[in-house]
Amino acid sequence: MKKLGPVLGVHLSTAVFLVLLIAFDPFSKISDLLDFLFGAPPKWTQVQDMYRNPETQEISHGDDPVPALQSLAQYWSRHPEAKRVLFIGNSQMYSITLAPGEDPPTGPEKTYVDLVADEVMRAPERLLVYRFSAGGMSYPEALWFIQYVCLNPSLRPDYVFLQMNYQFFWTGGIRSGMLSMLEEPQFREQIETRITSGEFYAGGFKEALKAYQDMKARQVSAPSGSHGGSGSAAASPANFGYRLETSARLLLDSVPGFARRAAIRDSFTKLLYHARLYFLRITPSTARSITGARLLSSRASIEAIARLCNGQHVKLVLFNAPVNPNVSLYRTSADRNTYHQFLTGITEQFNIPLYDFEDTVPSEYWGSLLNGPDPLHMGRKGHQILAGRILDTLRTVTATSVTAKGS
Amino acid sequence: MPFNYYSYLLVLVLIVSVFWALPVKIRRWYLIAVSIAFYAAWTPQFVFVPLAIALGVFLCVRELLADTAKRLWFRLGIVFVLSLLIFFRYHELLAACLDTLFEFVRLHPGQLLFAVGVPLGISFYSFEAISFLIDARQKRIKQVNFSDVCLYLMFWPNVVSGPIARWRELVPQFSFNRAFELNAFISGLDRIVLGLVQKNLIADNLNSWVKEGFLPQGTQANTTLDNWFLGLAFALQIYFDFAAYSNMAIGTAKLIGINLPENFHFPYHAKNPSDFWSRWHMTLSRWIRDYLFFPVNARFQGATLPLYASLIGVMALVGLWHGAGLGFVIWGVLHGCYLVAYRGWETLRSARWPHLEKSRTAGLAWQAATLVAVLVAWVPFRAESLHQAVTMLRSMFFGFSFRISYSVNFYLVTLLVAAYCIAEPYLADVIAKFNKSAIRNARLMAANLYLARPLVYAFGLLLFFAFDERNIQFIYFQF
Numbered sequence: 001m002k003k004l005g006p007v008l009g010v011h012l013s014t015a016v017f018l019v020l021l022i023a024f025d026p027f028s029k030i031s032d033l034l035d036f037l038f039g040a041p042p043k044w045t046q047v048q049d050m051y052r053n054p055e056t057q058e059i060s061h062g063d064d065p066v067p068a069l070q071s072l073a074q075y076w077s078r079h080p081e082a083k084r085v086l087f088i089g090n091s092q093m094y095s096i097t098l099a100p101g102e103d104p105p106t107g108p109e110k111t112y113v114d115l116v117a118d119e120v121m122r123a124p125e126r127l128l129v130y131r132f133s134a135g136g137m138s139y140p141e142a143l144w145f146i147q148y149v150c151l152n153p154s155l156r157p158d159y160v161f162l163q164m165n166y167q168f169f170w171t172g173g174i175r176s177g178m179l180s181m182l183e184e185p186q187f188r189e190q191i192e193t194r195i196t197s198g199e200f201y202a203g204g205f206k207e208a209l210k211a212y213q214d215m216k217a218r219q220v221s222a223p224s225g226s227h228g229g230s231g232s233a234a235a236s237p238a239n240f241g242y243r244l245e246t247s248a249r250l251l252l253d254s255v256p257g258f259a260r261r262a263a264i265r266d267s268f269t270k271l272l273y274h275a276r277l278y279f280l281r282i283t284p285s286t287a288r289s290i291t292g293a294r295l296l297s298s299r300a301s302i303e304a305i306a307r308l309c310n311g312q313h314v315k316l317v318l319f320n321a322p323v324n325p326n327v328s329l330y331r332t333s334a335d336r337n338t339y340h341q342f343l344t345g346i347t348e349q350f351n352i353p354l355y356d357f358e359d360t361v362p363s364e365y366w367g368s369l370l371n372g373p374d375p376l377h378m379g380r381k382g383h384q385i386l387a388g389r390i391l392d393t394l395r396t397v398t399a400t401s402v403t404a405k406g407s
Numbered sequence: 408m409p410f411n412y413y414s415y416l417l418v419l420v421l422i423v424s425v426f427w428a429l430p431v432k433i434r435r436w437y438l439i440a441v442s443i444a445f446y447a448a449w450t451p452q453f454v455f456v457p458l459a460i461a462l463g464v465f466l467c468v469r470e471l472l473a474d475t476a477k478r479l480w481f482r483l484g485i486v487f488v489l490s491l492l493i494f495f496r497y498h499e500l501l502a503a504c505l506d507t508l509f510e511f512v513r514l515h516p517g518q519l520l521f522a523v524g525v526p527l528g529i530s531f532y533s534f535e536a537i538s539f540l541i542d543a544r545q546k547r548i549k550q551v552n553f554s555d556v557c558l559y560l561m562f563w564p565n566v567v568s569g570p571i572a573r574w575r576e577l578v579p580q581f582s583f584n585r586a587f588e589l590n591a592f593i594s595g596l597d598r599i600v601l602g603l604v605q606k607n608l609i610a611d612n613l614n615s616w617v618k619e620g621f622l623p624q625g626t627q628a629n630t631t632l633d634n635w636f637l638g639l640a641f642a643l644q645i646y647f648d649f650a651a652y653s654n655m656a657i658g659t660a661k662l663i664g665i666n667l668p669e670n671f672h673f674p675y676h677a678k679n680p681s682d683f684w685s686r687w688h689m690t691l692s693r694w695i696r697d698y699l700f701f702p703v704n705a706r707f708q709g710a711t712l713p714l715y716a717s718l719i720g721v722m723a724l725v726g727l728w729h730g731a732g733l734g735f736v737i738w739g740v741l742h743g744c745y746l747v748a749y750r751g752w753e754t755l756r757s758a759r760w761p762h763l764e765k766s767r768t769a770g771l772a773w774q775a776a777t778l779v780a781v782l783v784a785w786v787p788f789r790a791e792s793l794h795q796a797v798t799m800l801r802s803m804f805f806g807f808s809f810r811i812s813y814s815v816n817f818y819l820v821t822l823l824v825a826a827y828c829i830a831e832p833y834l835a836d837v838i839a840k841f842n843k844s845a846i847r848n849a850r851l852m853a854a855n856l857y858l859a860r861p862l863v864y865a866f867g868l869l870l871f872f873a874f875d876e877r878n879i880q881f882i883y884f885q886f
Contacts, residue, residue: 003587003589003592006589006856007589007592009856009857010593010596010856010857010860010861010864013857013858013861013862014860014861014864014865014868015865016861016865017861017862017864017865017866018864018865018868018869020865021865021866021869022869170813170814171814172619172813173615173619198624199624200624200625200628201624202624203622203623203624203625204619204622206622207618207619207622239448239449239450239451240447240448240451241408241412241414241448241449244408244414244418244448245408245412245413245414245415247414248412248413248414248417249413249414252413258872261869261872261873261875262873264869264872264873265873265874268870268873268874276816276819280819282815282819286815288811288815289810289811290812291628291630291808291810291811291812292625292628292629292630292633292810292811292812292813293619293620293622293624293625293626293628293629293633293812293813294625294812294813295628295812296624296625296628297624297625
């Protein structure tokens with residue numbers, strides 16, 4: 001019993017320190033310190049208070065799109081006469097990094113898609129704009145999403161404006177938030193068909209389907225070993241251990257502060273990211289090549305999107321996103337050529353219009369990201385300029401489309 | 408329950424508290440009950456497998472001890488354990504063979520076999536059972552009782568993924584008459600927290616990159632640099648994943664005053680292929696050495712060619728132990744070849760260039776070559792198919808291309824983990840020195856016990872909770 005004191009002492013001290021660390025979030029404090037030391041722009045330049053409207057935006061940014069799409073289906077069904085325009089892209093569509101000289105925000109800020117949505121609502125020919133955007137979105141994710149909305153007549157758009165961006169090609173995979181879309185049996189079937197296609201995105205889809213199956217197994221307390229194969233003992237049903245774990249998690253989740261672990265993870269990841277930027281000087285704008293599996297998977301996904309839209313009589317429009325003129329994302333001129341040749345190639349192959357807005361927004365309308373120019377996120381004025389260009393395009397595209405249908 | 412489950416950590420507190428509160432006499436039965444419950448919590452339908460093996464080997468050894476001339480009991484025991492191991496571990500291969508065999512009459516008897524699962528940890532406790540039989544045959548065991556055998560094979564910290572303990576290093580500790588030792592207890596906590604961080608923060612974070620990089624569709628598009636990094640990332644992932652499990656197993660046992668054998672000793676710091684196997688999965692490699700390689704080699708009385716052939720053959724079996732996959736066998740054969748190459752070099756060096764024994768350059772060259780060779784061998788081990796492994800290896804050695812195909816974070820995180828892996832032994836050294844000096848100074852000891860350690864534990868637990876991915880199993884659970 002004499003030893004009980006020290007053992008309890010160690011456990012108690014650990015618990016106290018853990019609570020303090022969770023409350024204090026040391027990683028975020030170190031990040032802030034680094035920002036201060038390296039002279040990062042004020043935090044308010046990364047606008048936090050963004051305009052939100054579930055009728056025109058998928059507000060979870062890919063973390064939970066199914067409920068958002070259910071309410072969208074209801075909203076769109078109430079306006080059967082209106083044409084539906086779906087914008088798909090990455091965080092450029094929902095973020096604003098204020099440029100030098102731009103005032104701090106005084107209320108919710110709108111991005112170019114929000115501005116376009118406002119404008120078209122006022123137009124006599126009814127257009128309904130909806131934005132699906134997610135940070136670091138991949139083209140397989142775009143294909144996944146379009147496949148889903150094309151299934152349901154109340155979600156099927158008339159136009160899809162798909163953002164093209166060089167950085168978009170660096171990403172891959174399907175985020176876990178989008179797995180719940182597989183609840184829809186018909187969609188799951190189509191994904192299974194795509195998996196058997198042997199296309200470059202098929203591997204990512206297969207992994208996503210497997211992750212979904214694991215998730216489902218977990219929900220019924222029957223785990224599936226990720227490495228266990230078909231006969232894994234860990235995949236056994238009626239697994240008491242798994243049920244116990246589920247209960248333990250529910251219990252811990254009810255402890256105040258424990259739910260902050262996701263935020264702690266984000267701040268740890270952010271700290272590593274800031275360290276990468278400040279110490280290694282590898283920034284989002286550091287020029288690099290696109291090659292390998294992710295390039296092939298992105299290409300195959302865009303081609304599949306084009307075929308899918310053709311088959312569903314959905315007008316696909318590609319637009320090359322603006323890039324900060326102060327940075328060059330291409331490592332070599334060959335990279336730029338490869339990218340542009342791909343865009344040209346795909347537009348010719350599938351007869352898709354392509355609008356190039358790469359140099360649309362002048363350099364003074366871009367903000368800074370920590371210690372360098374932000375390559376992707378524009379300031380307030382940048383969004384206004386782009387909104388104007390997109391509106392012009394939208395008018396052209398919809399008018400062309402109407403004429404084509406009329407003829 | 409995997410050791411990184413929240414429920415396991417909560418239940419562990421209860422198990423350990425009750426253990427120390429119980430009278431010594433009852434502790435053995437208590438641990439047997441806990442071990443059976445632990446196994447059943449995972450796979451209740453297979454709990455009879457380790458129990459049956461325990462009973463089978465107990466009966467055989469009892470007869471064997473009564474009369475060591477009764478070789479039949481020894482053989483019977485080995486055949487019994489091996490049959491169960493082969494049936495459960497390789498039933499999918501057997502099923503495929505059966506289906507092929509009966510294809511001409513359009514029968515598929517193998518389909519029935521496919522439905523059979525794999526009892527968790529069967530490869531591990533089967534090897535313990537075999538070593539128990541051999542030790543009894545070699546008169547290293549004097550007496551035996553069923554509760555000892557049962558606890559030896561089903562001891563919950565190491566039943567699922569080792570370390571593979573020997574009878575003589577584990578069973579003598581089952582008297583449970585050791586008093587509670589604070590230092591051992593603290594050292595157990597150290598190992599558990601270290602394991603939690605290694606698993607959740609390091610191994611699981613590498614997992615998503617490795618999984619994407621090894622997708623069959625993308626392999627042909629990977630560049631030379633991608634493939635080297637993927638090999639490195641998987642090498643680090645499997646090491647930290649398995650070391651994490653071993654640390655938690657050893658730590659758990661320490662909490663109740665039991666010492667399990669070590670399984671890893673900074674394997675990527677190995678000086679040569681032979682040294683690698685004295686650092687990697689140490690309990691398996693010593694099992695293979697003592698119970699397979701030495702007896703086989705003794706038959707050939709050290710003749711060179713049979714020695715080399717047996718080295719490759721034994722390592723191929725080590726590969727096969729991981730599962731009925733060609734990739735595992737190739738991995739084993741490659742390691743066999745590395746060992747042969749090193750032995751060949753050593754023979755040649757001692758005959759012709761004895762002065763090179765202490766050469767720093769030759770040592771460094773072997774260390775670098777070993778690391779590269781180990782990375783190369785991990786490729787077929789992890790690849791989904793032989794074709795994929797060949798594609799990746801071809802790209803690693805021919806047709807160089809140094810562009811990067813994945814997010815720059817993949818390369819940076821892999822390098823960061825590699826840097827930690829390099830620093831690991833030095834950090835361990837610093838911590839050991841600090842602990843030693845803390846013991847001598849009462850104030851420092853108190854500060855260490857109530858401030859420094861809890862702070863480190865809390866920090867480790869914070870990272871463990873933050874990076875928790877319930878769905879990622881330990882890699883070695885499949886073996």
